Amino acid sequence: MTRTFLTALAMTAMLAGQAVADDHGDADAGKRIFAQCRACHVTDRGARSPVGPNLYGVFGRTAGTLEGFRFSEPMKKKGAEGLVWNNQTIRAYIANPRAVVPGGSMVFAGIRNEKQLNDLIAYLRKETGAQ
Numbered sequence: 001m002t003r004t005f006l007t008a009l010a011m012t013a014m015l016a017g018q019a020v021a022d023d024h025g026d027a028d029a030g031k032r033i034f035a036q037c038r039a040c041h042v043t044d045r046g047a048r049s050p051v052g053p054n055l056y057g058v059f060g061r062t063a064g065t066l067e068g069f070r071f072s073e074p075m076k077k078k079g080a081e082g083l084v085w086n087n088q089t090i091r092a093y094i095a096n097p098r099a100v101v102p103g104g105s106m107v108f109a110g111i112r113n114e115k116q117l118n119d120l121i122a123y124l125r126k127e128t129g130a131q
């Protein structure tokens, strides 16, 4: 009896943990949030970068390395130090660009809302060809 209860508790905890780890975002809602990024970014493969770097293929890319785009020195330095874009690093950067790349050239205040961040990551993964 106690054992069954404990097993159930453990499973509930595991499922809860999984939901957090999976970043269960809503890509459709994320599309609306990406409107804030569209002023400066495109996500089409091979398209010329406008104000900000083209984000196609950004997941798994080393920061500041997209060819043909003039990144700030601080961003290039972060890349040289090993910053690679993934769910966690992009999330942290969008939440507070200046904290992740001090002195960088992305002029964006940041999104702090957890759900909006999850939704945006889900949309970005879908739109930028992430595996």
Ligand code: HEC
Binding pocket: 033, 034, 036, 037, 038, 039, 040, 041, 051, 052, 053, 055, 058, 061, 062, 063, 064, 065, 066, 070, 071, 072, 073, 074, 075, 076, 085, 090, 093, 094, 101, 103, 104, 105, 106, 107, 108, 111
């Ligand atoms: C006002 C223009 C502007 C807005 C708005 C903006 N960005 Fe940027 N973004 C930039 C610029 C410029 C850079 C290059 C920064 C540097 O070199 O320091 C950049 C860099 C990035 C990078 C790093 C890319 C790489 O190849 O290293 C990511 C990821 C990114 N932006 C995502 C976003 C997302 C997602 C949003 C919306 C929530 C957003 N940006 C909003 C201009 C913008």
